[in-house]
Amino acid sequence: MKFFIYLSNYFSKRETIQEIILIxxxxxxxxxxxxxxxLIVSGSSTQIALTALVALFTGSFGSLSAISETFTAxxxxxxxxxxxxxxFRAGLFNIGAEGQxxxxxxxxxxxxxxxxxPFFLHLLFLLLAGAFLGACYAFISGxxxxxTGAHEVITTIMLNLxxxxxxDFFLRMPAIQKEGRNDPISKSxxxxxxxxxxLNYLDPNLRVHMGFIIAIVxxxxxxxxxxxxxxxxEFRAVGKNLDASKYGGINSSMTIIIxxxxxxxxxxxxxxxxxxxxxxxxxxxxxxxxxxxxIAVALLGRAHPIGVLFSSxxxxxxxxxxxxxxxxxxxxxxxxxxIQALIIIFIAxxxxxxxxxxxxxx
Amino acid sequence: MKLKLNEISKSFGPVKANSKINLIVDRGEILGLLxxxxxxxxTLMNILTGLYKPDSGKILINDKLKEFDNPREANQNGVxxxxxxxxxxxxxxxxxxxxxxxxxxxxxxxxxxxxxKEKILKISSEYNxxxxxxxxxxxxxxxIQQRVEIIKILFRDAEILIFDEPTAVLxxxxxxxxxxxxxxxxxxxxxxIFITHKLHEVLEICDRINVLRSGKIVGEExxxxxxxxxxxxxxxxxxxxxxxxxxxxxxxxxxxxxNNLSILSDNKEPLLSNVDLRLHQxxxxxxxxxxxxxxxxxIEAVTGxxxxxxxxxxxxxxxxxxxxxxxxxxxxxxxxxxxxxxxxLIGDFSLxxxxxxNTYYEKTFSNNIALNWxxxxxxxxxxxxxxxxxxxxxxxxxxxxxxxxQQKLLxxxxxxxxxxxxxxxxxxxxxxxxxxxxxxxxxxxxRNKGIGVLLNSTELDEIIALSxxxxxxxxxxxxxxxxxxxxxxxxxxxxxxxx
Numbered sequence: 112m113k114f115f116i117y118l119s120n121y122f123s124k125r126e127t128i129q130e131i132i133l134i135x136x137x138x139x140x141x142x143x144x145x146x147x148x149x150l151i152v153s154g155s156s157t158q159i160a161l162t163a164l165v166a167l168f169t170g171s172f173g174s175l176s177a178i179s180e181t182f183t184a185x186x187x188x189x190x191x192x193x194x195x196x197x198x199f200r201a202g203l204f205n206i207g208a209e210g211q212x213x214x215x216x217x218x219x220x221x222x223x224x225x226x227x228x229p230f231f232l233h234l235l236f237l238l239l240a241g242a243f244l245g246a247c248y249a250f251i252s253g254x255x256x257x258x259t260g261a262h263e264v265i266t267t268i269m270l271n272l273x274x275x276x277x278x279d280f281f282l283r284m285p286a287i288q289k290e291g292r293n294d295p296i297s298k299s300x301x302x303x304x305x306x307x308x309x310l311n312y313l314d315p316n317l318r319v320h321m322g323f324i325i326a327i328v329x330x331x332x333x334x335x336x337x338x339x340x341x342x343x344x345e346f347r348a349v350g351k352n353l354d355a356s357k358y359g360g361i362n363s364s365m366t367i368i369i370x371x372x373x374x375x376x377x378x379x380x381x382x383x384x385x386x387x388x389x390x391x392x393x394x395x396x397x398x399x400x401x402x403x404x405x406i407a408v409a410l411l412g413r414a415h416p417i418g419v420l421f422s423s424x425x426x427x428x429x430x431x432x433x434x435x436x437x438x439x440x441x442x443x444x445x446x447x448x449x450i451q452a453l454i455i456i457f458i459a460x461x462x463x464x465x466x467x468x469x470x471x472x473x
Numbered sequence: 474m475k476l477k478l479n480e481i482s483k484s485f486g487p488v489k490a491n492s493k494i495n496l497i498v499d500r501g502e503i504l505g506l507l508x509x510x511x512x513x514x515x516t517l518m519n520i521l522t523g524l525y526k527p528d529s530g531k532i533l534i535n536d537k538l539k540e541f542d543n544p545r546e547a548n549q550n551g552v553x554x555x556x557x558x559x560x561x562x563x564x565x566x567x568x569x570x571x572x573x574x575x576x577x578x579x580x581x582x583x584x585x586x587x588x589x590k591e592k593i594l595k596i597s598s599e600y601n602x603x604x605x606x607x608x609x610x611x612x613x614x615x616x617i618q619q620r621v622e623i624i625k626i627l628f629r630d631a632e633i634l635i636f637d638e639p640t641a642v643l644x645x646x647x648x649x650x651x652x653x654x655x656x657x658x659x660x661x662x663x664x665x666i667f668i669t670h671k672l673h674e675v676l677e678i679c680d681r682i683n684v685l686r687s688g689k690i691v692g693e694e695x696x697x698x699x700x701x702x703x704x705x706x707x708x709x710x711x712x713x714x715x716x717x718x719x720x721x722x723x724x725x726x727x728x729x730x731x732n733n734l735s736i737l738s739d740n741k742e743p744l745l746s747n748v749d750l751r752l753h754q755x756x757x758x759x760x761x762x763x764x765x766x767x768x769x770x771x772i773e774a775v776t777g778x779x780x781x782x783x784x785x786x787x788x789x790x791x792x793x794x795x796x797x798x799x800x801x802x803x804x805x806x807x808x809x810x811x812x813x814x815x816x817x818l819i820g821d822f823s824l825x826x827x828x829x830x831n832t833y834y835e836k837t838f839s840n841n842i843a844l845n846w847x848x849x850x851x852x853x854x855x856x857x858x859x860x861x862x863x864x865x866x867x868x869x870x871x872x873x874x875x876x877x878x879q880q881k882l883l884x885x886x887x888x889x890x891x892x893x894x895x896x897x898x899x900x901x902x903x904x905x906x907x908x909x910x911x912x913x914x915x916x917x918x919x920r921n922k923g924i925g926v927l928l929n930s931t932e933l934d935e936i937i938a939l940s941x942x943x944x945x946x947x948x949x950x951x952x953x954x955x956x957x958x959x960x961x962x963x964x965x966x967x968x969x970x971x972x
Contacts, residue, residue, distance in 0.1 A: 339846070341839050348830070352819045357778060358810055359830040360799030 131418075133471060135411060137464050138457035139425065143167070146450040150442060163440035170435020171428035177435070179310060179317040183389065185427030186319075187212070187381040189326035191405035192412065192419045193333050194249075194377030198263075199414035200337055201370035202350035207252060207267025208378040209402025210274030211245040215379025217281055218244035219386040220393045223300025233303040238325075238383050245379015246372045248274070253371025257364035263371065271402075279395055289392070297393040306388035322384035327420070329377065334416040346370050378402060407455050426451065474535055474551050474632035475499045476521075476664055481530035483516055490516040492688045494530070498633065498664040503655065505679030505696075506668045509708055509905035510876045513688040514668050518635055522554050523547035534633070553626025554635040557642075559618050563611035568593055570610055571625045589628075596627050600657045615763075616647035623654065634658060635666045640674060644763045645933060645965035652678050670708075670906070672701045673934075686710055709907040717913040717938055720921075724941070725754025727790070728894050728925040729775065734784035736770050736949075744770045745949045748784070752894070752925045757916065759940030760929040763968050767949035768929050769811060772898050775927075776808045777801040788894070802831050805893035809883060809900050811929065813876075817883045820872035824864065825853040827871050828886050860885030861911065877908030884912060888919060895919055898929040913939060933968070937961055 147160045171181045191208045198205035218240040228236060252270060255261040281287050282295035289298050309324065310317040337343040348356040349366045356363055381401060390397055408426050412418030433447035457464055465472055478496040482489070490513045498504045508514045519525045521532065523541030532539045534550055541547040561570050568590050577585040593606045602620045610618060619639065626634060636655075640648045655678060659665060667679055675682050676696045684692040684707040692707045705713045729752040736745040745767045752758045762768050773779035775786055777798040786793050788804050802808075810816035818827050829838050829849045838849050853867040860881045864874060871879060884900065897916060901909045916939060920926050930936050936943055943955040945967040953967040 335843075340843050341834055341841070344826070344829075344833050344844060347822070348819060351821045352815070354816045355819045355830065358776075358798060358808070358816045359833075360797065360802055362797075 131413065134461050134464055135422070135425075135454075135458060137468060137471065138454050141457055141464070141467075142450045142453035145453055146446055149449065150446065155442070159440050159442065163436045163442045163446075166436040166439040167429075167432035169432075170439075171432035175310075175313070176317060177431060179319040180431035180434070181424060181427045182319045182323050183427070184430040185423040186322045186326050186388065187385045187401045188405055188408050188423040188426055189323075189420060190329060190381035190384065191378045191402055192408035192423055193329055193416060194374035194381075195405055195409035196412065196414040196416065196419050197333060197337070197346065197370055197377065198374040199409060200343075200350050201346040201366060202353070203253075203256075203263050203367065203371055203374070205249070205252075205267055205371065205374045206264055206406065207249060207270050207402070208374070208381070208405050209398050209400065210267065210271035211248050211375040211378035212382035212385070212398045212402050213274040213278050214248040215241035215245035215382030216386045216393055216397060217278065217382075218379070219304075219383035220297045220300060221287065223304040223387065224298040224392075227301050227303055230303045233301065234306065234387065237300070237304045237387055238380060241383025241386070242376045242379045245382060246376035249375020249378070250368065250372045253368040256371070257367045275395075278393070278397075282393060282395060295395050299392045300387065304387055305391065306384060318389065320384075320388035322388040325380075325384065326423075329380070330416045330420045333377075337416065342366075342369065378405075381405070404451070407451060410455065411458055474664055476552075476633050477533040477536070478517075478521070479531040479533060481517065481520060481527045481532070483520060483525060483527050489688045491520070491527070494685075494688075494690055496683060496690065498666055500632070500662045500664050501659055502681070503659055503665045503667055503679045505675035505682040506666055506685060507670065507672070507675055507682055507704060507708060508668075508685035509670060509907075510903050511905075512685040512708075514685055515637070516688075517685070518554065518637065518666075518668065521547065521635065522552055548629050548631070551630065551632035552635070553629060553631025553633070554637065555619065555622045555626065555639060557638040559622055561610045561618060561621060563609070565610060566606065567604055567608050567610065567613075567621050567624075568606040570621060571606075571628050575629060592628065593624055596624050600627070600654060600661065602654065615642045615765075616644070616650065619643070619651070620654070623658075631663075633664045633666070635668070637668045638670070639667070640669065640671065642764065644969050645961075646969045648674075672704050675704070676701065684708055705906050709905065711907070713906055713910055717910070717917055719917050719939065721941075722755045722921065724756040725923060727751050727753055728788065729927070730785075730787045730790075731775065732785040732787075734771070734774060734786065735782050736774060736779065737782045743949055745774070748949075748951055750944060750951065752927055754923050754925055755920060756941050757920050757926040757928055757939050759936035759943040760927065760946060761933055761936045761943055761964055761968055762931070762946035764931050766946045768898075768946050770949075771946070772808075772811070772896060772927075772929055775801075776806070776896060799831070805891055807887035807890075807892050807895050809887055809895070809897040811898035811902070813879050813883050814872070818871045818879060821870055823870055824857065824862075824867045824874075824882060825850050827882065828853040828856060828867075830886070832890065856882065856885035856889050859889065860915075875905070876903040877905045880904050880912065881908060884915060888915060892919070892924055894925045894927070896927045896929075899931065900928070901930075901932070901935060933961060933964060937964070 147164055150160045150163060151157060170177050172178055191212060195205050195208055219237050222237045222240045227233065248270060252263045252266040255266050256263050279295060282297055287297050289296050306320040306322050308317060308320050310319055337346065345361050345366045348359060348361055349363050353363060382398065386393060404426060408422045409419060411422035429447050429451060433444050436442050437444050476498045478494055481491055481494040483491040494517060506514055516525065520527050523544045523546050539550055568586055571593055572589045577589055579585045590606045597604050602624060604617060604620050604624060610621065639651060643651060655665060667675065669675060679696055682694045682696060682704065683690050684694065684704065686708060694704065731748055731750045734745060734748040735743065738744050748771060760768050770779060774781050777796045777800065788806060793801065814820060819830065832838060833844065838845050850867060857864060857867055862878050862881045862885065864878065871882065874882065880900065888895065900912050900916065904912065916926055928936065928939055941957050943957065943959065943964060944951050945953040945964060947968065947970045955964055
């Protein structure tokens with residue numbers, strides 16, 4: 112109980128624990144219900160809808176391999192959403208996680224295939240390179256905001272577009288493109304640069320990898336950073352009240368640059384772990400919209416590291432369960448996108464949930 | 474029209490904002506509604522103007538039961554309100570602002586400005602308001618803008634007029650004119666509710682005074698049969714001392730010297746021109762002036778929050794060229810900013826987090842990387858206790874405190890650590906009478922200990938009560954200097970630019 116009181120103090124000062132936990136839970140259940148209703152309305156039988164519902168749960172948490180898939184899908188979301196949460200705390204709306212993921216991924220691929228190093232060293236080098244390039248890419252937006260006032264929403268969106276084209280360009284460069292292929296695809300990284308699968312000893316098919324553990328370490332680190340360091344204090348002061356932070360002697364320009372770079376660093380790690388743990392090489396669109404899903408995840412988690420962890424796992428579960436749903440009930444994966452969107456709508460409109468279920472909030 | 478409120482109650486969760494309030498205003502009468510911040514004045518008026526619905530109780534106009542679902546319905550029933558913060562569109566003309574929302578139209582929905590203008594001129598001359606309907610709002614001084622607000626509600630045929638802290642933004646001269654206007658309205662048979670926390674105003678202008686405390690009417694007084702002290706005690710609920718005692722002390726050496734300070738705005742208009750001043754040890758230097766005459770910019774400049782265009786600022790004999798706010802803080806200069814919610818505190822932060830706002834990086838609270846929350850917490854507890862901040866925990870967020878307690882927290886933070894000089898801007902704005910007494914005593918005590926105090930306030934009474942020396946800002950210049958025993962009327966005239 113004390114833990115929850117502690118959490119609620121920082122989670123959000125204006126709301127009760129009840130609302131922090133109940134609203135997302137109700138929003139999720141309601142969204143799944145409406146999603147299935149949509150299925151029935153559009154002509155599927157109730158039978159299929161029920162099969163889909165069961166598949167959604169068994170496919171995400173029903174077995175060890177389902178859980179493995181859920182955590183696998185959650186891993187890059189945790190990193191990227193942590194980055195966005197750091198931005199939120201400092202009052203920055205970072206839309207650029209997608210581009211930062213791409214840059215982080217490019218760096219990881221290049222380090223991964225260019226040379227061989229001893230196992231652990233190579234992996235470390237790859238992750239550092241991904242984090243570094245992601246941070247550099249986000250730094251551009253932070254620096255522009257701090258020096259010229261250019262709004263980060265605009266600059267990060269533009270940098271996303273540039274990142275897509277940059278990726279296309281890179282994948283066609285002879286030094287990067289896989290030998291003997293005409294389509295844009297990079298060389299594969301060496302085994303020494305791969306993140307090991309953590310449940311390998313149980314079943315080599317379980318894909319969940321070391322990245323998930325690193326992501327949890329990142330959650331703890333970001334939590335410590337935001338709430339227990341001077342830098343985190345500066346982030347939050349600048350984000351909550353710019354005038355007061357200036358009055359308190361905080362260099363807000365520097366704070367904005369650091370926060371943005373840190374956001375990019377985490378998103379870059381998302382790209383690097385995805386390359387190193389799952390994909391092994393880069394293709395056009397390897398970022399798969401993770402940077403955008405992460406915005407939703409960060410909002411759902413209320414920009415709190417622990418909230419981000421749980422909402423990443425929820426989104427991971429929707430992705431993993433959605434695939435199972437597609438297989439066993441022949442329902443399109445797009446339904447998951449609808450459910451995700453509905454969750455966000457309900458989260459953004461908590462009053463709606465309160466009106467619909469008044470007895471829960473008594 | 475006659476307004477009667479019968480047993481009005483309204484709660485927000487567990488908080489009873491209004492409980493069983495009875496109130497009557499008749500035509501041709503001015504009712505003063507006196508109460509501290511948070512006493513429930515605003516809630517009551519929001520009920521009366523249709524913004525909130527009461528939980529129970531009745532609103533009777535001319536003895537007929539009324540229910541307002543929204544402000545428009547209240548309007549149609551003759552209730553009009555002049556808000557403390559004006560609701561005007563700066564780039565619209567007076568006429569356009571007044572008709573906004575009830576635009577009279579001719580054929581094809583064309584706005585009928587000619588008729589509207591005529592009606593405005595008629596109202597203006599009837600009550601001696603003297604407003605040009607074609608002027609743009611942004612070109613008008615605050616006093617005239619307030620008259621536009623008054624015309625706005627008269628244009629909608631309001632018979633019951635509510636004024637919320639109407640004198641807060643006016644110069645002493647404008648207050649005199651405003652009272653004339655109110656008297657005219659009274660003569661014309663309007664029923665008027667005058668909300669304020671200024672005791673001398675209710676005594677001067679009202680026919681009856683109702684005092685509100687913690688959501689209840691705690692007293693009804695007649696101005697002739699009561700006095701400031703009695704009203705203040707009703708407001709606060711305990712004995713208060715309205716006069717701050719201040720002995721004369723020999724002033725010490727110069728702490729702050731400002732020479733020829735000028736500041737230009739972004740579009741090169743002068744905000745401050747050639748300001749000179751000196752502040753000594755054991756001295757309270759009062760800066761008087763109507764808001765918006767350069768005081769804010771001046772305070773920002775000497776605290777490092779604003780870049781100066783030319784001139785010199787020296788603390789303790791050393792010039793501080795382009796010093797950051799942190800560097801100036803490190804000199805022992807403490808700043809109580811004029812807007813505690815916008816600048817002095819972070820509303821969403823806990824009291825502990827707020828206590829370390831400008832010292833979080835110091836050795837006591839951090840090792841350069843990690844914060845030492847237990848030290849911060851102890852410091853917060855100490856300040857809460859020493860400065861009498863009413864709260865049950867140092868972990869609640871600052872915006873949960875009342876205005877007075879927020880200000881005490883802020884003053885506690887600034888005055889509890891080593892301090893050489895205090896810059897206090899509007900230290901008692903929106904603070905209850907009981908806390909004002911406390912804050913004034915703290916400031917005088919600091920001065921007695923050898924600290925120099927720069928006191929910036931738009932409340933002339935406060936300046937006169939506390940200052941050893943008074944300077945007046947007008948249009949970015951220091952236009953006059955007075956000793957502490959100067960005649961308030963002369964200072965008032967200087968504030969209006971007459972020298």
